[in-house]
């Protein structure tokens with residue numbers, strides 16, 4: 001390791017900055033944000049820096065640098081365009097054993113500024129030891145998108161509860177495990193959703209449970225791996241297939257789950273993102289073998305939660321669009337089990353975007369309707385008169401078996417036989433295929449091409465756009 005990352009406390013400490021151009025202005029902003037008592041030495045200053053110093057209470061010495069400027073300071077930064085001055089500052093600072101940074105001259109530095117992901121009071125520093133600022137910035141971008149904006153709130157919350165927890169749990173090792181469970185679990189999630197009071201209540205409750213667990217363990221009892229009696233269920237939309245289409249919140253839920261329940265529609269790559277030691281339960285899908293009937297799934301969710309588990313129920317697409325998500329959480333609500341619902345990208349959005357078929361369009365469609373194509377006793381029992389507007393796009397979910405019926409009924413009720421229709425097979429995955437035809441021709445096309453589930457059917461003039469807008473090509 002060439003550099004040791006440390007976090008400096010600069011609040012109220014005297015720091016000197018030599019130079020007052022645009023680069024110096026950026027450094028000044030950083031030093032002031034850290035609460036430093038800043039003195040800037042330079043014969044010239046940017047308007048921005050002057051204003052900053054007035055607002056935040058820094059000083060400007062309007063003259064050239066001299067060695068005495070370093071006296072009594074704890075940290076030195078040089079950002080002038082004059083190499084000789086930069087070198088002199090570095091040499092003087094080293095002689096005084098003061099940490100010094102010279103911007104863009106690693107060989108003159110005893111410390112460097114990392115790229116910072118700021119979730120104050122939480123901060124993440126990234127550095128390449130001065131070798132590749134671009135790489136550091138790229139990495140910073142990744143971490144920015146990985147760490148929820150509200151993580152700062154989590155750090156503040158943990159700070160607020162720290163003494164309370166320490167008083168009740170004297171031993172460091174169980175205390176650490178307790179904090180891990182709390183921050184990764186329901187308490188952390190409540191803080192992240194902005195519900196600090198509920199988070200505090202939960203934490204206190206888990207604290208007393210943990211104390212009795214500890215007593216139990218000492219008496220030879222078996223730990224459950226989870227602390228506290230309260231489980232929680234996350235009904236999570238996993239999107240249409242491509243794992244990159246999951247939300248940050250879905251990822252978080254998945255990575256902190258004790259148990260994951262999933263069905264056929266959820267891609268294996270997504271299930272694989274669960275925490276390594278999470279239990280995975282396949283609950284199938286109505287038509288598949290070994291599937292659990294819906295009633296039993298609902299019941300299982302309740303039982304697992306009552307065992308104190310954090311349960312993630314993964315659903316394809318969005319849980320509230322043809323996902324029976326409502327039914328699953330009704331039973332939870334009846335049992336007063338806490339739950340959250342995490343939206344996902346529904347198949348209609350995924351299929352439409354990846355097939356290059358905008359669901360609405362100024363020229364072709366002013367509305368879109370999501371319709372089930374699921375057959376009941378071999379039939380579709382819609383009121384077809386609702387589906388006749390030529391400026392409305394129709395999207396049929398679960399419509400592969402019913403496709404012949406859909407095409408015939410729409411024509412029988414008056415939609416033009418040449419109305420464009422597309423069938424998107426396994427949308428957003430590497431197996432995606434788009435079959436295009438008209439209400440009159442589609443039945444034969446599907447009979448010939450034999451597409452595999454899941455498929456989505458899009459009806460309306462917007463389908464014409466596919467020819468020009470299709471961008472997702474699988475090789």
Ligand code: SAH
Nearest residue numbers: 317318323346347397398426427454455456
């Ligand atoms: N809750 C899900 C829909 C569940 S119903 C959602 O919001 O997407 C199941 C139907 O969704 C399938 O029959 C199919 O019509 C559609 N579907 C789901 N994933 C799909 C995919 N990758 N490609 C095409 N259709 C899909």
